[in-house]
Amino acid sequence: MEGVLYKWTNYLSGWQPRWFLLCGGILSYYDSQEDAWKGCKGSIQMAVCEIQVHPADNTRMDLIIPGEQYFYLKARNAVERQKWLVALGTAKACLTDSRTQKEKEFTENTEALKTKMSELRLYCNLLVQQVHKTKEASISGVSEPESEIDMGALLKSTCDTFLKTLEECMQIANTAFTSELLHQTPPGSPHLAVLRTNKIKHSVLSGHTPMERQMELNPCENGSVKVEINHQEQTLIKSLECLNLETNEGSRDVSIDNHIAEDLAGIKEDGESKLQAVESSGAHKLLQLEMNSLSGLTLCEEDRNDNDSPTFFSVMSNRFSDIELREEEGIPTEEFLESCYAIVPVLDKLGPTVFAPVKMDFVGNIKKINQKFITNKEEFDTLQKIVLHEVNAGVAQVRNSATEALLWLKRGLKFLKGFLTEVKNGEKNIQTALNNAYGKTLRQHHGWVVRGVFALALRAAPTYEDFVAALSVEDCDPQEETFYKGMQRDLNIYLPAMEKQLNILDTLYEVHGLESDEVV
Structure with a gap:
C-alpha cells in the first residue's frame, strides 16, 4: 500500500505530508512521490513495532519500537486511517504467520535429522565392524563355508545403505539449516530455543579396532558439516568407553542377530535384500546402544558413576554455565536470552496456571530485549x-x-x-523455598496487590516430591540417591555461572545509576 500521510517532524515544522510505501513488511517514507527516486528518508520494520491508535484523534496512529523509533502519523480522514491500520496490521500478522510456519518446518526437519543421524551412526559402526571382520578373514586365510554369510555382499549392502542415509541426512540439513532461516529467526521462540542443543566438539578416537572411530562429513553444497553431540551423546560416548570392547582374534564367532536385522529391514530400499548384522556379543551391545541413543538409553546404566544421572538442568538446551563472556566481561545478548528462555519451564513445573502471570512478565521482558537486539545484532x-x-x-x-x-x-x-539455591541446600518445603526467595528478591519491588497475588500462587505450589519428579528426565527415578546427586552436581555448575552474570549486570546498573526503587 502507498499514499500520503502526515508525519510529526518537530515543534517548529509540525505535521508535514510525506509519501509512505508499505512493502515487504517495511514501512518507508519519502519527501514526496516525485522524490522517491532519491531514496527513503526513514523506515520501520512492522515485525518489531507496536501499532497504537490515538484515543482522541480518529485520524492519528503511532508506530513505536520502545526506546528506539517513534513514527507519529495522521491520515487525512478516519476512513483513510482505517485502511492504513488494516494494511499495517495485515503486514505484521503475515510476518508473524510466516515466522511461525518457518519455525514449524524447522522443528520437523530437526526431528527428522535426529532420526537420520541415529541411523547413520548405526551404519557407520556396523560398516567398521564388517570391514574389520573381512580383514581378519583375509589375514587368517581361512575361507568361509558356503553356509556362512557372504561378507562381501553384506559389506556392499551396508555401504549402499550408509551412503543413501548420508545423502538423506545432507538433504534434510540443507533444507533445515539454511543461513537465511537461522538469521531471520530471533531467539524469541521458546520451542526453537529448546532445539538449539548445547554442542560440544565430537572427538572420538580414530582406531584400529571396530569399536573406535572418527567420523567426519566432507563439505557438501552449503559448506562443511561437523558431527557435534549434545549431553545425551556425551553420555553415549562415556558408555562406549566403559564397554572397553577389545577384539580377541581367533576366538570370535560369526553370528546373526535377528533383532537387529529386523530393525534394519524397516529402513532398507525397496527390492534390496534384508541387511543382517554380523557381530560379536560385544558389538551387539554397541549396536543396541546406538539404536537407543536418541532416547538416552545406555548400556552401562548399572556400572555408571552416580554423578552421571541426567536431570532437567543437564539436558536443557541452553545454560548460563555454557555462556562464554566477551572482552571486559561482555555478556553475549543472544546466548543470554536463549538461556533465559531455557529456564522458563521451571515456572511451568511450579504451576502452569498460578504462575502464568509471573511467566508472562518474565517472557515479556525477554521479548522486549530481543526486539532491541534484532534491530542491530552486530551493534x-x-x-x-x-x-x-x-x-x-x-x-x-x-x-x-x-x-x-x-x-x-x-x-x-x-x-x-x-529458589533453586534453597532446594539445593536441602529445603523440602517448596512453599517455604519460594517464600524465602521472594522475600530476598522481588518482595521489596512489589506493592501489596502484587504481594497478595504471589501469596495466592504459593498456596498452589506443588509438593517437593512432585516438583522433583517434574525435573527428572527419561526413566530416572527421582526418589533414587543417584538423581539427588545429579541435581546437586548440575546446580553446583549452573547457579554459580548464573550468579556471576547477574553480579556483572548489578555492577553495570549501579555504576550508571539505573537501579530503581519504584514499586509496582
Whole structure:
C-alpha cells in the first residue's frame, strides 16, 4: 500500500505530508512521490513495532519500537486511517504467520535429522565392524563355508545403505539449516530455543579396532558439516568407553542377530535384500546402544558413576554455565536470552496456571530485549552495549525500554536462583523455598496487590516430591540417591555461572545509576 500521510517532524515544522510505501513488511517514507527516486528518508520494520491508535484523534496512529523509533502519523480522514491500520496490521500478522510456519518446518526437519543421524551412526559402526571382520578373514586365510554369510555382499549392502542415509541426512540439513532461516529467526521462540542443543566438539578416537572411530562429513553444497553431540551423546560416548570392547582374534564367532536385522529391514530400499548384522556379543551391545541413543538409553546404566544421572538442568538446551563472556566481561545478548528462555519451564513445573502471570512478565521482558537486539545484532551483541546505547540516548529509564526490561529480567532471575539455591541446600518445603526467595528478591519491588497475588500462587505450589519428579528426565527415578546427586552436581555448575552474570549486570546498573526503587 502507498499514499500520503502526515508525519510529526518537530515543534517548529509540525505535521508535514510525506509519501509512505508499505512493502515487504517495511514501512518507508519519502519527501514526496516525485522524490522517491532519491531514496527513503526513514523506515520501520512492522515485525518489531507496536501499532497504537490515538484515543482522541480518529485520524492519528503511532508506530513505536520502545526506546528506539517513534513514527507519529495522521491520515487525512478516519476512513483513510482505517485502511492504513488494516494494511499495517495485515503486514505484521503475515510476518508473524510466516515466522511461525518457518519455525514449524524447522522443528520437523530437526526431528527428522535426529532420526537420520541415529541411523547413520548405526551404519557407520556396523560398516567398521564388517570391514574389520573381512580383514581378519583375509589375514587368517581361512575361507568361509558356503553356509556362512557372504561378507562381501553384506559389506556392499551396508555401504549402499550408509551412503543413501548420508545423502538423506545432507538433504534434510540443507533444507533445515539454511543461513537465511537461522538469521531471520530471533531467539524469541521458546520451542526453537529448546532445539538449539548445547554442542560440544565430537572427538572420538580414530582406531584400529571396530569399536573406535572418527567420523567426519566432507563439505557438501552449503559448506562443511561437523558431527557435534549434545549431553545425551556425551553420555553415549562415556558408555562406549566403559564397554572397553577389545577384539580377541581367533576366538570370535560369526553370528546373526535377528533383532537387529529386523530393525534394519524397516529402513532398507525397496527390492534390496534384508541387511543382517554380523557381530560379536560385544558389538551387539554397541549396536543396541546406538539404536537407543536418541532416547538416552545406555548400556552401562548399572556400572555408571552416580554423578552421571541426567536431570532437567543437564539436558536443557541452553545454560548460563555454557555462556562464554566477551572482552571486559561482555555478556553475549543472544546466548543470554536463549538461556533465559531455557529456564522458563521451571515456572511451568511450579504451576502452569498460578504462575502464568509471573511467566508472562518474565517472557515479556525477554521479548522486549530481543526486539532491541534484532534491530542491530552486530551493534548490540552484548547486553552492556544495549544498556550503554540507551544511556547515551537518554532513554534508559523510559518505560518499556530494553534497559528497564533487563532490570526486571535480572530481578526475576535472582528470584529463580534464590529458589533453586534453597532446594539445593536441602529445603523440602517448596512453599517455604519460594517464600524465602521472594522475600530476598522481588518482595521489596512489589506493592501489596502484587504481594497478595504471589501469596495466592504459593498456596498452589506443588509438593517437593512432585516438583522433583517434574525435573527428572527419561526413566530416572527421582526418589533414587543417584538423581539427588545429579541435581546437586548440575546446580553446583549452573547457579554459580548464573550468579556471576547477574553480579556483572548489578555492577553495570549501579555504576550508571539505573537501579530503581519504584514499586509496582
